[in-house]
Amino acid sequence: MSIKPKYAYKILRGEKKFELRKRCDRIDYGTRVIIYASSKVKAIIGEFKVGKIYKMPVENLWNFVKDQAGITKKEFDSYFKGVEYGYAMEVLEPKTYNNPIPLETIREELNEPKWMPPLSYCYIDKKHPLISIITKYNKE
Numbered sequence: 001m002s003i004k005p006k007y008a009y010k011i012l013r014g015e016k017k018f019e020l021r022k023r024c025d026r027i028d029y030g031t032r033v034i035i036y037a038s039s040k041v042k043a044i045i046g047e048f049k050v051g052k053i054y055k056m057p058v059e060n061l062w063n064f065v066k067d068q069a070g071i072t073k074k075e076f077d078s079y080f081k082g083v084e085y086g087y088a089m090e091v092l093e094p095k096t097y098n099n100p101i102p103l104e105t106i107r108e109e110l111n112e113p114k115w116m117p118p119l120s121y122c123y124i125d126k127k128h129p130l131i132s133i134i135t136k137y138n139k140e
Contacts, residue, residue, distance in 0.1 A: 001019075001033050001034065001035060001036065001118070001120070001121040002036045002038045002117050002118055002119060002120060002121065003019070003035055003036070003037060003038065004037075004038055004039060005037040005038065005039060005040065005041040007019075007070055007071070008035050008037040008041075008045060008046070009037070009045075010070035011035065011046075011048060011070070011091055011094050012035070012045065012046045012048075012094045012095070012096045013094075014094060015070050016068070016069060016070030016071075016091060017065075017068035017069070017070075017090065017091055018065045018068055018069045018088040018089060018090060018091060019088075019089040019091055020061075020065065020069055020071065020076070020079065020080075020086060020087065020088055020089075021086070021087040021089060021120070022079070022080065022083050022086060022087070023087070023120070024053060024055070024087035024089065027050050027053060027089070028050070029050060029051065029052065030049050030050065030092075031049065031050040032047055032048075032049060033047055033048050033049070033050055033121075034046075034047050034124075034130070034134065035047055035048065036117040036118075037100075038117070041100075042102060042103040043100040043101055043102045043103060044097065044100065044101040044106065044134060045096065045097055045100045046094065046095050046096040046097050047094075047095050047097075048091045048092060048093060048094040048095065049091075049092040049093045050089055050090065050091075050092065051089070051090025051091065051092040052090045053087055053088070053089050053090070054087065054088045054090075055085055055086070055087050056085065056086065056088075057084060057085055057086075058080045058083055058084065058085065058086045061080070061086040061088060062076055064088060065088045069088070097134070097137070097138045098138055099137045099138050101133060101134065101137050101138075103117070105133075105137075106130070106133060109129070109133045109136075110129055110130070110133070
């Protein structure tokens, strides 16, 4: 899941209990989410597990998450402008990787020089090479 660094680090510090999304396909409780910090960081930096996912009208969503979303009202309104419904994905068990994996390293390890992370998120199988790369760089 691609997340702006500002919010990604808040998730990993436990300051952001909900990840907000305009769209959200069915994601099962307990699903492992790998965090790719976008823009200037451009690296896989950690992960969390998905808790409950709440869908509601945007006007109700702010009151539900305002103290736990790690976002200002102005940022919230800007993000959800023109959207009727929003999603709040509960963040469980955030874990910071000891060794962030930069985009260039991912490309080298995958042997795919043009590989790009998803704009929002994508599903990957447990056997996907990316899982092996994460394990290689962040052994417990």
